[in-house]
Amino acid sequence: MEKITGQDFIKKEKNIQEIKNELKAACESELPVFVERYETDKRSGVQKLVEKAKKAIDAFDKEKLRTEAMKKYEKQYASYEYICGIDEVGRGPLAGPVVAGAVILPKDCQILYLNDSKQLSERKREELYDIIMREAVAVGIGMVSHERIDEINILQATYEAMRQAISKLSVKPDLLLNDAVTIPDVQIRQVPIIKGDAKSVSIAAASIVAKVTRDRLMVEYDKKYPEYHFADNKGYGAAVHIEALKTHGASPIHRKSFIKNITDGQEMQN
Incomplete structure (x- = not known):
């Protein structure tokens, strides 16, 4: 039978990366527990993570107050x-x-x-x-x-x-x-x-x-009319969109009343 020593019962200390992953996985409500767990750990890397958690708690508390004010x-x-x-x-x-x-x-x-x-x-x-x-x-x-x-x-x-x-x-x-x-x-x-x-x-x-x-x-419209880059500009008058209007004319989804000065004399696409 394998002999078990007292050392086997000593909890293995987590390394910095493991603690970093723990912080990353923690939701806002779990942050105070994280701080309490590691606040006395003297390693500088751990203390930096504790400070990061404290800042996140502070930001979370401020967000709750901001949201409450919006009610x-x-x-x-x-x-x-x-x-x-x-x-x-x-x-x-x-x-x-x-x-x-x-x-x-x-x-x-x-x-x-x-x-x-x-x-x-x-x-x-x-x-x-x-x-x-x-x-x-x-x-x-x-x-x-x-x-x-x-x-x-x-x-x-x-x-x-x-x-x-x-x-x-x-x-x-x-x-x-x-x-x-x-x-x-x-x-x-x-x-x-x-x-x-x-x-x-x-x-x-x-x-x-x-x-x-x-x-x-x-x-979705960008897939049908890619030349206007709708996925990026959402139809707003970005420079690339204006240039496309001058080059290709209007698409079927353009607002004619909005683009008169840009597309005068140009044909609309089918």
Whole structure:
């Protein structure tokens, strides 16, 4: 029988790489445990990891406070059962639709990092989109085509997309928190908030849903019309996009009313 010595019962000390991997795998709620576990480890490499964890805890606490501050309007109008955030994406591009999002978040919403979609990385928007779609009480998406934009103008098309988004909600909202606008022909009470996508979690969530929806669509259009680089510029007037318009003329998804000065005298592609 193999002899077991006391040394076999001594816990093997983790090396720096193992501890680094442990920190990398830890979620925010596990960081205080990580700090407590390794705070007394005298190795300089471990102490650097502990400091990194402490900074991450501090950043996480600040994010919770920032998010809580973004619930100001949701708290102010807490007597309303279903509060819906509304926002649009795509008023400025030369091609593609304008898209509106309508999102009703739960009263006890704990989603962090919600913000104006333009302030978030593509990866973070995609991550938050999935969380919003999973946790929201209801989500509605409205989309108005480039043809309709040319027909009624971009402002009216934006309102139309917003009305569509509201109509597609599975739950009827009692109150709308809008990013800066008052939507005509809507009988629900509205609260327009300047820069609302940075001040309200509901509007921020709508902004993210609208942005991800439109961006994904423009990536698909890029496969059909690669010369315009829609996957990169999403239809906005980047230099490479303008040059492509001058070289190839307009694609079938361009807004004619937006590109008159660029494509005068050129034929539209089929």
